[in-house]
Amino acid sequence: MIKLSTKGRYGTRLMVNLARRQRLGSEAVILKSVAEEEGISIRYLEQIIIPLKINKLVKSIRGAGGGYCLGRKAEDIKICDILKALEGTCSLVECVEDDQFCEKTSTCGAYEIWKGATDLLRNYFESVSLEDILEIGNKKTAAAKRKAKPK
Amino acid sequence: MIKLSTKGRYGTRLMVNLARRQRLGSEAVILKSVAEEEGISIRYLEQIIIPLKINKLVKSIRGAGGGYCLGRKAEDIKICDILKALEGTCSLVECVEDDQFCEKTSTCGAYEIWKGATDLLRNYFESVSLEDILEIGNKKTAAAKRKAKPK
């Protein structure tokens, strides 16, 4: 399949969780609480957050009372940034990035198709920010609550 | 990364190769020759072609003088058909297909984003046929030849 890796998916959820908690007033969010809320192993999240930190998408605060916070404003962090940090590139096939990868790039018709799809995806993911996701999530949560507790 | 599996990529090249050779007049194309032309292990191609056969994208002719041919006209086979046959679905994340996959689908903002991206990709891959890829490949090959042998 064309599959987003779990790293990409978990990493995004991690970032959204950070963004939401930060918005609610938390200074630094500890990873353990994210792991519990999202139901993801903290050990795995520890591995995932390393590249996010290297790419300055999150900042860490060590010691008691420490934790993580967003590296910049939620509206300035695009999904594409997260995926790139976690997976190196944001392309569908390697030959799009590295024309030595397949031997017959110069005559391969499929190449243009993969490239077209990659561009499509990249544009899309460059247009969506953490802020946007947060917004959608809030609306869904509110709707779910209205449904659960009808007055 | 968001990565097209090698199955999807090899399967597409296999289908394009079949289409091209069929166009050139071959009745049945033997897998061994595809494997050699494309530089892919014949054993691996044998596994890849099974779901293509099950989904009637190719027909097989057993025995000596046998081989494979397209199940229908190249213009009626879309990339999406190939990918679906090879990978089950054509979605970026499982939760898009199966709302039990993630627990918090009802409040997850990222879900809509993955769904949006999946729809984008699916539309694109539904719009591209084997015929289209063949066409692009032919043009590229012609251009490469002109460059190699300037009169």
Place this chain on the structure above:
DNA sequence: TCTATTACAACATATTTTTATAGGATTTAT
């Protein structure tokens, strides 16, 4: 200063999935 908390680092290990190769059985044209 002491203690609890938290990030950070370096591993090791296990499981699952993907990718790839191998051997042989079956079918069929000649």
Place this chain on the structure above:
DNA sequence: ATAAATCCTATAAAAATATGTTGTAATAGA
């Protein structure tokens, strides 16, 4: 009968996914 193909099953190798262990370093607060 024989050679040429597909077909079928098993296995190996590699990568992705996930958990576990054992620490060290930094910091807030008592």
